Amino acid sequence: MGFDSQWPKIWGEQSEAFVVQRVECKTIFIDAQIQLMKSFVKEDEKSWREFVHRTFLAPIAEFHRRYNTVIVCFDNYQNVPIFKSIEQSKRVSATATTNTFKFKAGDALPDKPYAQKIWVQALQNRSFKSNIISLITSMMAAEYVPPRRATTLVIDFVNSTRIDYQTQGATRAVLENMKPMGESDVKFMRYVALFGDMCVDSIDSDVLLIAALYVSRNSYAGNIYVRRYKTRLALPCKKRKTGDGDESALANAPVEKKRLEYEIIHVNLLLQVLHTRMNNASTKNVETTSPTTPAHLTAMLSFMVLLCGCDYSKKLPRVGPKSLWDNFDVVVPAILACTSYTNNVFSVDTDQSIDGLIASLYARIYTKHVQKGLHDTSHSMQTVLRNLHSSTLSEKTKLELPTHVSLSTTLRNIEWVINYWSIENGDPVCAIDGTHGFELVDEKIVFTQPIH
Numbered sequence: 050m051g052f053d054s055q056w057p058k059i060w061g062e063q064s065e066a067f068v069v070q071r072v073e074c075k076t077i078f079i080d081a082q083i084q085l086m087k088s089f090v091k092e093d094e095k096s097w098r099e100f101v102h103r104t105f106l107a108p109i110a111e112f113h114r115r116y117n118t119v120i121v122c123f124d125n126y127q128n129v130p131i132f133k134s135i136e137q138s139k140r141v142s143a144t145a146t147t148n149t150f151k152f153k154a155g156d157a158l159p160d161k162p163y164a165q166k167i168w169v170q171a172l173q174n175r176s177f178k179s180n181i182i183s184l185i186t187s188m189m190a191a192e193y194v195p196p197r198r199a200t201t202l203v204i205d206f207v208n209s210t211r212i213d214y215q216t217q218g219a220t221r222a223v224l225e226n227m228k229p230m231g232e233s234d235v236k237f238m239r240y241v242a243l244f245g246d247m248c249v250d251s252i253d254s255d256v257l258l259i260a261a262l263y264v265s266r267n268s269y270a271g272n273i274y275v276r277r278y279k280t281r282l283a284l285p286c287k288k289r290k291t292g293d294g295d296e297s298a299l300a301n302a303p304v305e306k307k308r309l310e311y312e313i314i315h316v317n318l319l320l321q322v323l324h325t326r327m328n329n330a331s332t333k334n335v336e337t338t339s340p341t342t343p344a345h346l347t348a349m350l351s352f353m354v355l356l357c358g359c360d361y362s363k364k365l366p367r368v369g370p371k372s373l374w375d376n377f378d379v380v381v382p383a384i385l386a387c388t389s390y391t392n393n394v395f396s397v398d399t400d401q402s403i404d405g406l407i408a409s410l411y412a413r414i415y416t417k418h419v420q421k422g423l424h425d426t427s428h429s430m431q432t433v434l435r436n437l438h439s440s441t442l443s444e445k446t447k448l449e450l451p452t453h454v455s456l457s458t459t460l461r462n463i464e465w466v467i468n469y470w471s472i473e474n475g476d477p478v479c480a481i482d483g484t485h486g487f488e489l490v491d492e493k494i495v496f497t498q499p500i501h
């Protein structure tokens with residue numbers, strides 16, 4: 050899922066200086082979990098070996114023609130944060146009526162990949178995927194041959210194995226200092242110290258923020274790149290005349306489906322663009338303190354992005370990226386006032402966030418529906434909500450408005466996510482007592498709910 054896809058479009062409209070044509074590094078990190086989820090089975094594929102060689106080994110070989118080191122990572126479900134089960138349950142529920150595939154721990158794999166129709170269903174089953182990943186990584190370690198020597202392959206699944214292909218033969222070593230980690234998209238950080246500048250091949254948008262946090266937190270002077278699907282910026286809507294002289298928008302005309310393209314984001318340059326914009330916004334407000342550290346700024350940026358939702362949190366109701374960006378002059382100073390960053394720990398004052406940042410945001414977005422004088426931070430969210438519920442807004446909109454409890458839950462979720470993304474080697478603490486806005490109810494992880 051990642052975060053809202055409108056954010057990269059908004060950033061691209063500010064500047065495209067951070068989109069580069071080539072990388073200046075010799076190491077690439079492949080989020081192979083995504084490669085697995087994108088995979089397909091050919092009709093004439095008669096063995097797992099054919100599938101693995103085509104889907105994984107051949108692309109690795111292509112990368113090894115350009116890069117000296119290729120790092121291939123998969124999810125290790127034993128260590129994926131338990132909070133991810135909320136999003137996982139939602140995905141399973143969405144296909145529950147059509148997915149008839151059954152596979153449990155201990156079941157044996159078939160002799161060859163399932164037909165494509167079943168394969169799509171099978172990829173929703175974690176037990177099946179664990180078995181498949183074990184098969185892929187074992188075959189990768191045993192059968193992969195690079196197109197040239199003096200190269201390195203790292204396979205990161207349950208543990209991390211480094212294989213150096215020398216002029217004669219290869220050496221293998223388990224990297225003992227690599228602690229168990231769950232999600233593949235956070236694992237790249239621990240390899241930067243080992244291999245230096247890196248390109249991260251991942252279409253998961255979360256990687257952009259994770260990489261940005263890493264660069265800022267470590268004052269990294271090198272280069273981190275992200276190879277992802279190309280962001281298609283909005284184009285002005287042109288008009289044309291139809292045969293009878295009337296004008297119609299080109300947007301109404303049939304659109305040819307375009308082939309997916311990739312782009313490379315230079316994360317360090319992206320931060321320069323966004324930090325400049327954030328610093329300008331914070332200094333325009335005389336009531337706020339001076340701009341903070343780059344690490345805090347990036348955590349603030351992540352906080353703003355995650356207000357629109359992610360795998361671990363719900364979005365603010367009736368608020369999207371454009372609303373936040375259009376009110377940048379209010380949002381950035383308010384985030385600066387309600388957050389702190391000390392010893393690489395990001396903290397959110399939930400009460401100040403609700404009555405400052407979020408109250409002023411809703412008051413400005415719904416400026417026609419609140420009393421004059423409520424468009425500043427001196428009024429509580431309770432007052433703003435009271436105005437909105439007694440306004441002429443539709444009943445549907447009123448029902449979607451947040452509550453103090455839902456806002457507190459979302460803010461604690463986001464605080465946990467940002468600190469989770471700052472762990473470079475190891476797993477996060479996942480308290481299920483509501484501390485982070487997650488609770489265990491009837492043996493299921495749920496977002497903290499109001500007490501009835």
